[in-house]
Amino acid sequence: MPVSKETLIELYRTMLKIRLFEERVAEIYWEGKSPVFNIAADPIPGEMHLYIGEEAVATGVCAHLRPDDMVAGTHRSHGHYIAKGGDLKKLMAELFGKKTGLCQGKGGHMHLFDANLHFGCGGIIGAGIPHAVGAALAFKMQGKDNVAVSFFGDGAANIGAFHESLNLAAIWKLPVVFIVEDNLYAISVPKSKSTAVKSNAERAAAYGMPGVLVDGMDVMAVYEAAGEALARARRGEGPSLIECLCYRYKGHFEGDPQLYKPEGEEEEWRKKDPIPNFRAKLIKEGILTEEEAAKIQAEVKALVDEAEKFARESPWPEPEEALKHVFL
Amino acid sequence: MGERIISMYEAIAEAIAQEMERDPRVFVMGEDVGFYGGIFGATTGLWKKFGDERVRDTPISEMGFVGAAVGAALEGMRPIVEVMFVDFTGACFDQILNHMSKIQYMSGGQLKVPVVLMTAIGGGYNDAAQHSQCLYGLFAHLPGLKIVIPSTPYDAKGLMIQAIRDDNPVMYFFHKGLMGLPWMTIIEATWAPVPEEPYTIPFGVADIKREGKDVTIVAVAMMVHRALEAAQKLEKEGISVEVIDLRTLVPLDKEAIINSVKKTHRLLVVDEDYLSYGMSGEIVAIVAENALEYLDAPPKRVAVPDVPIPYSNTLEDFVIPSADRIAQAVRELVG
Numbered sequence: 185m186p187v188s189k190e191t192l193i194e195l196y197r198t199m200l201k202i203r204l205f206e207e208r209v210a211e212i213y214w215e216g217k218s219p220v221f222n223i224a225a226d227p228i229p230g231e232m233h234l235y236i237g238e239e240a241v242a243t244g245v246c247a248h249l250r251p252d253d254m255v256a257g258t259h260r261s262h263g264h265y266i267a268k269g270g271d272l273k274k275l276m277a278e279l280f281g282k283k284t285g286l287c288q289g290k291g292g293h294m295h296l297f298d299a300n301l302h303f304g305c306g307g308i309i310g311a312g313i314p315h316a317v318g319a320a321l322a323f324k325m326q327g328k329d330n331v332a333v334s335f336f337g338d339g340a341a342n343i344g345a346f347h348e349s350l351n352l353a354a355i356w357k358l359p360v361v362f363i364v365e366d367n368l369y370a371i372s373v374p375k376s377k378s379t380a381v382k383s384n385a386e387r388a389a390a391y392g393m394p395g396v397l398v399d400g401m402d403v404m405a406v407y408e409a410a411g412e413a414l415a416r417a418r419r420g421e422g423p424s425l426i427e428c429l430c431y432r433y434k435g436h437f438e439g440d441p442q443l444y445k446p447e448g449e450e451e452e453w454r455k456k457d458p459i460p461n462f463r464a465k466l467i468k469e470g471i472l473t474e475e476e477a478a479k480i481q482a483e484v485k486a487l488v489d490e491a492e493k494f495a496r497e498s499p500w501p502e503p504e505e506a507l508k509h510v511f512l
Numbered sequence: 513m514g515e516r517i518i519s520m521y522e523a524i525a526e527a528i529a530q531e532m533e534r535d536p537r538v539f540v541m542g543e544d545v546g547f548y549g550g551i552f553g554a555t556t557g558l559w560k561k562f563g564d565e566r567v568r569d570t571p572i573s574e575m576g577f578v579g580a581a582v583g584a585a586l587e588g589m590r591p592i593v594e595v596m597f598v599d600f601t602g603a604c605f606d607q608i609l610n611h612m613s614k615i616q617y618m619s620g621g622q623l624k625v626p627v628v629l630m631t632a633i634g635g636g637y638n639d640a641a642q643h644s645q646c647l648y649g650l651f652a653h654l655p656g657l658k659i660v661i662p663s664t665p666y667d668a669k670g671l672m673i674q675a676i677r678d679d680n681p682v683m684y685f686f687h688k689g690l691m692g693l694p695w696m697t698i699i700e701a702t703w704a705p706v707p708e709e710p711y712t713i714p715f716g717v718a719d720i721k722r723e724g725k726d727v728t729i730v731a732v733a734m735m736v737h738r739a740l741e742a743a744q745k746l747e748k749e750g751i752s753v754e755v756i757d758l759r760t761l762v763p764l765d766k767e768a769i770i771n772s773v774k775k776t777h778r779l780l781v782v783d784e785d786y787l788s789y790g791m792s793g794e795i796v797a798i799v800a801e802n803a804l805e806y807l808d809a810p811p812k813r814v815a816v817p818d819v820p821i822p823y824s825n826t827l828e829d830f831v832i833p834s835a836d837r838i839a840q841a842v843r844e845l846v847g
Contacts, residue, residue: 285620287618287619287620288620288621289620290620291619295619297623298622299622299623304586304615304623308610311607314575314577314578315579315611317579317580318581318585319586319587321584321589322583322586323587326587326589332583344575345606348573349579351576352570352571356568508621509619511656512616512624512679
């Protein structure tokens, strides 16, 4: 099916938004952490897991979603949230721990929730997989044609919840799509040492659902596979699994020395970088001019600037706010 | 016109059925909750009435279906999920510990997770270490979970309806020995009058199951009945015992405990959960903080002495508080 020019440009813009946002996060993160690294130092304290390199996956999948479709993300979820249509200002303010943040400073980088976008994520590997199954169950019981998407890494595909969730989704024929982001490593452990099959797509067969392996550095490959799986889910034909082969350029967390990555590996993957390659393709195919591409770049940069300014200028939560929201 | 007498398991199932009729968002899932009606009868008759869609038998996948209950609640459903024995929560602990109890808080109050997780507790029938625990103290320790522990059919029904209507996650613990199951030792109090119409019992309101003036016993579930048995014996010895059934640990009716201790000046906490770092210590601490000067004797605790629940009758009877041990502790308090 032909993809409209607007959609192609939007895919490019979304990937760029994730990339520029996260590059800015990295800059700000290190602002307070050199020359001496103290993880608790402001402006952005705590652990930081960046998605840089994997943008095509979130972008290609979320392009098919409506605001009221549910997404369960991971500990590395800025990209999923932005691709779902998230607010950069609230996101940045949350990373700063400000009162104006998405969760009023209670969630932080790994625990982002947006009720309006039906988005949630968390710091426990694989725990969001059954949440997506439950959301899909709710949609089915409510007679809605919404879908749920669960993003998780190749490491998470080895926890029990993955297998339990695929089985539940299949026996109940639920509108959920499982997206495995295979970035080669579970922190430092390579997939070859952790996973009995070559691709997690093969595991889908064990649960009677379609499973495909796609190039996660190619936004169009992801977009097409996800489009098919999500349409199938919306039609009430049940769950699917897509494994997207991709690469995180950064460490598991900022400050990870990444000694487990072979020399030259990143350079090889950088050649497949989804953003400049897609930009070149769009220009070559006459979808985008150099000038238009530069304009998009400037617009996205302005959004990131605005988000940073908003976060820096926002107030801290009152300390006593910590006592609210345990119970409704 | 006589009052209708039913068992605790029937009271729970009736509460769920009435809420399912009232609210289409309510549904039940768990292992053997459908055709079988729940291993302890808590979903008796529901499957026949509501069918597969709303009374879902699950595979043996606690992490999966408890996590799915969280996800369904986030999307506007009100799931009741049964984990057959509290001992099995190990298989889904992450979903309770890190998600069900925390999403509301982590989201800055944007999201709610109205799940009722019901589960069976308690020993006294030789099911040993992995099928006899109580563990409500463990869950009461975690911020974000309401903890409900009925001891009578009347309380069981009203507290279940309240739990289903609550917008927060609720863990509802029913004691196997109190369910009124024909294959358990029959305790008279497990069959009792229960109104047919729906009613609620607010959380955080303890019930004084017996008034007295010499000693306050605080307990939940089976230990309420053991304490009442002990109180009857002690009455003949001229000792007047007040028995407070907390009914919910979170929220906790501190006032009822403190007021009672101010009256009786003596406190005994009886607990079928483990002794250390649990309910009994918490209640003693609350009394120490709020009513220490009213105490005529140091508080006492009778609980499972920090050992797993053993199998053999002689061993199990030794560790689970009995009416005799409770009575003896009361005598020591007033002596």
